Amino acid sequence: MVRLRERLRPGSALDRDDIQQLQFGGVTFENGRCYLQIIDAHQHLWDTAELSYPWLEGFDALRQRYGPEDYRAAFEGIDIARSVHIEADPAPGAEVAEVDRLVRIAAEDGMIGAIVPTAPLESEGREKTLERLAADYPMVVGIRRMAWHHEDPSFYSWPSLIEGVKALPKYGYTFELCANVTQLDAAVTLVRATPDVTHAINHCGGPDIAADGFAPWADYMNQLAGCPNTVCKISGLVTRAKENWTADDLRPYIDHLIDIFGFDRVMYGSDWPVCTLAATYRAWFETLVAAVESVSEEDRRKLFHDNARRFYKLG
Template sequence: MKIDAHVHFWELGETHNIWSARKIGGLQHDFTPQMLQPLCARAGIDGVIVVQAATDPRETAYMVRLAQDIARLRDIPKLCGIRAHPPKEFDPSWFTDPGLRQSYRVIGAHGVPVDFLANCTQLGPVCDLFTGVPEMTAVLNHGGRPFVMTGELGKWRTDMQRIAKDTGAYVKVSGLVERAGVEWQTDTLRPWVEALIEDFGCERLIFASNWPVMTLMGTYDLWWAAIQEIVQDAGVPDQAQAQLFGGTAARVYGLGG
C-alpha cells in the first residue's frame, strides 16, 4: 500500500481560518479530494493522510466529515494522530514549555503519534523535546524544513543526524520542493533526500507531498517522479522502498490494510 502521508484539503466557504490560504496568494482557492484523486491515481498512491491546516476544532470536524463522505463510513472514523501547532507561527518557545511537555507525555502514553512543524533553525530544541519525552511517537514534518535552494546541508545535516541518533523520531520526506526555488530539478533535491535515507533509514521515513502547498513550486507528478528517480539511483532495496512509500506510515499511524 502506497501512502502520501501529508496532504491538506480546504474550502474557503468553510468557517475555519486557513492561514496558508490567507497568507499566500497562490493558495487562495479550494483544494478538495476530488482535485487530488487523479494525481494520486497517476502515481499509484493508494491512500492519503489529511493533516490539520488550521488551529481550529471546526477544521477537525470538517476533515472528519470529508472522511465520512469519501469512505461512506457508518462508524465513527478514528483519528490516526495529532498535529502540534505553535500558538504563533514557528514560535520556538513551545518546544521548551513544561506544560506542553507534560501534555505530550499523556498523548504518548495513549500511543497517539504527534506531528511537529519546525524550521531548520529550531532543530536543536526539537531534538531536546524528543529526547525529553521518549514515550511519545514523534513525526517531524517536511524533512525539518531545510534551505534546499542553497544546496548547503551544513547545520541542518548535523542537527538531523543528532535527531536520528538520539531519538526514535520519524521524518516526513516532504516540503523540499517548496524550499528548492522555482528552477529546481531532481538534482536539487537529491542530496537532501539521500541524507535523510542515510541518516534515518527508510524504516523511519514517511513519503508525503504537502499538497497543495507544494504546487507553489511544482506539481504532484514532478515531485513523485523526482523522488522515484532519487530512490532508484541510490539503489534502495525494494523492501526499504516499501517502507518509505507506505509501510512506515501504516505502522506509525496504525493504518489497516
C-alpha cells in the first residue's frame, strides 16, 4: 500500500507513470481512476453565446462555453455520481432563463441532480421570482445571492436582503452564502438574523490564503460554525491561494473547518470551472482526499457524498 500523501505533488495530479494502485481508508486509485462515489456540491456550466455573465469580463480565461461534456472530461477517472449546479451569476433578469437552460441540460445529460439559482432577494419583486421558481422548477432546492462581487461589503446585513432570505423557508429553500473574508462580518449578522434558514457557506468563507490571512478568517468562521443553521462547502480554496500553492498552504484551512463544523456539516465542492484558474479538477480533489486520508470511511463518505445528498434532497 502506498500512502497518497507520499505520491501527491502539491497542486498537480498523481504521478501515474510508476504507480498502479494507491489505497487508503477505503479509497482506491487504480490506473488513475478513483473508486469512491462522489457528489459534487458545487459546479457551474455556462455559455456566453446564450446568456450574459458580466463578471466574466474580468476573467478572459473563463470566457468560453462550459458544457456538460467539458465537465465530464474534467473529472474523468473520478466517480461523480451527481452534481449540484450553483448559479453562475448571470446578468440581472436572466435568473429564470439560466434555470430553464439547466433543466434542459439535466434532462439530456443526467448529471445535475439539483439546481440553486440566484434571485433578487433584496428587491421588492423577489416573491414573484421565488413563486415562479417553486411552481415551475422542482429541481430548484435553494437560492444563492452573492456578496462576493458586491461593491458594498455590508450587503449581507442589508435589512432588505435579510427579509428576502427569511422568505426562503416558505418555498422549502436553503440559502447559499457566498462571501469572502472581507464580508463575513455581515454574513454573521445575516445567519444570526435568519435562524429558520439553513445556510450553506460557499468556498470556505473566502479566506485570503495568499496573504496568510488565517486568523481573521478563522475568527469569523468560528462564529458561523457556532450557529446551528450553517453547513460549509470545502471548495474554492485553490483560487484564494498564491499561484504556486501547495497542499500545505491549504491544509490548515481544511483542518480548521473540519474541526469546527465536524464531518456532519461539511461537503465537497469542486467549484469547476472557476477552480481551473488555479488547478485542475483532479488536483483539487486529490488534495482534499489526501487531507482526510486518516479519517474513518463513514466520515469520508459524509464529506464526499452523504451530506450533499441529504442537504440537496438528491434521494
